[in-house]
Amino acid sequence: MNSRKGFPRGTDGATAAPGADPDIGTGATLRRRRRGPSxxxxxxxxxxxxxxxxxxxxxxxxxxxxxxxxxxxxxxxxxxxxxxxxxxxxxxxxxxxxALRHSAVYRPLRRRKGETVRAFLRRSLLPTLEAVDSSERGMLARLVLSEARHAPELARLYKELAFDAWQNYVQDLLALAVKEGELRTRSVSHSAQLLASPFWMALVHNNLLASEGSQKLALKPLVELLIDNLFAGAAGDNVVVQHQ
Structure with missing residues (x-):
């Protein structure tokens, strides 16, 4: 005599545990199968x-x-x-x-207590420029140079997500430096554009003009020098700031 008489049996004939619902395992399996990708x-x-x-x-x-x-x-x-x-x-x-996910704009650092804007700019911008020429950001910029005329949507997206976003990020930092008496400049927006210029200069030179690797421009030292020169003036002689 089967001592487990009355217990439900599974589809394979095995006796289920007391109190078990024969549909629970099937339902869980179906839910696992229907679950979307992680x-x-x-x-x-x-x-x-x-x-x-x-x-x-x-x-x-x-x-x-x-x-x-x-x-x-x-x-x-x-x-x-x-x-x-x-x-x-x-x-x-x-x-x-x-392609822009590693840009300083989309991975902003937190300014440290007592850190100058000049030091923060160096810490924020310079590391992202070290390998930009061989990175996806560099590939994207080269694509824009060659394809923007034929792909206006690409040009629009790059201007919105890369060019304008970077300019606004740097411009806000420079305006803060002026407010804190650390920087003097006739135009914050022009100064931000100036800091962006080595990127495009190096991009054109290294991809169109330099025939050998030894002739290529290193981007990071150019931006580093520009930051130093921009902040070299005496803060106490600050002139009226224009954003345009």
Whole structure:
């Protein structure tokens, strides 16, 4: 005589534990199967697609790149690509945001107690410039130089997310330096533009003019020198500041 008579049996004929619901295991299994990808997996796939798209844009140009080729390069299904980026314009924004993720604008540091604006600028900006030429930020800037005329949406996104955002970030810091008596300048906005100029000078020189690696300009020392020169004046002689 079966001492476990009356207990429900599973689909494999095994006797279930007392008080067990035969549908609990099945329901849990179905929930596990229906659960979407994890946040880590989602972020990884999004990064994979953005990196593949940037490489495709640089190699083939924005207009000539297709979603199908980008999906193939990213090693994802075309449907997966459209799930993350329903249109090419949204993919462009994703590429720009991904390439700029290490910029000082999007990873702002906290100013230390007693730290001068000059010291904060150096600590905030200089480390991000060391390898910018070979980074995705450098790739994006080169893409903008070559493709902006043919891809106006790329130009608009870069101006909004990179150029204007960086200028506003630096301009706010310089205005603070003027307010605290640390900097004198005839124009805060022009000074911010001046600090951005070595990036574009090095980009054009290193990618179009320098035939050998030894001739390439190092970006970090140029910005470092500009910061030092900008703050070299006597703070007590500050002139009226113009933001435009």
């Amino acid at each position: 946040l880590d997996k989602t972020a990884q796939t999004r990064q994979q697609i953005a990196e593949a798209a940037l490489a495709e844009f640089v190699e083939c140009g924005v207009a000539r790149s297709t979603m199908e080729r980008i999906a193939c390069r990213a090693q994802v299904a075309k449907g997966t690509l459209y799930l993350y980026y329903p249109s090419k314009d949204e993919l462009l924004r994703g590429v720009v945001e991904h």
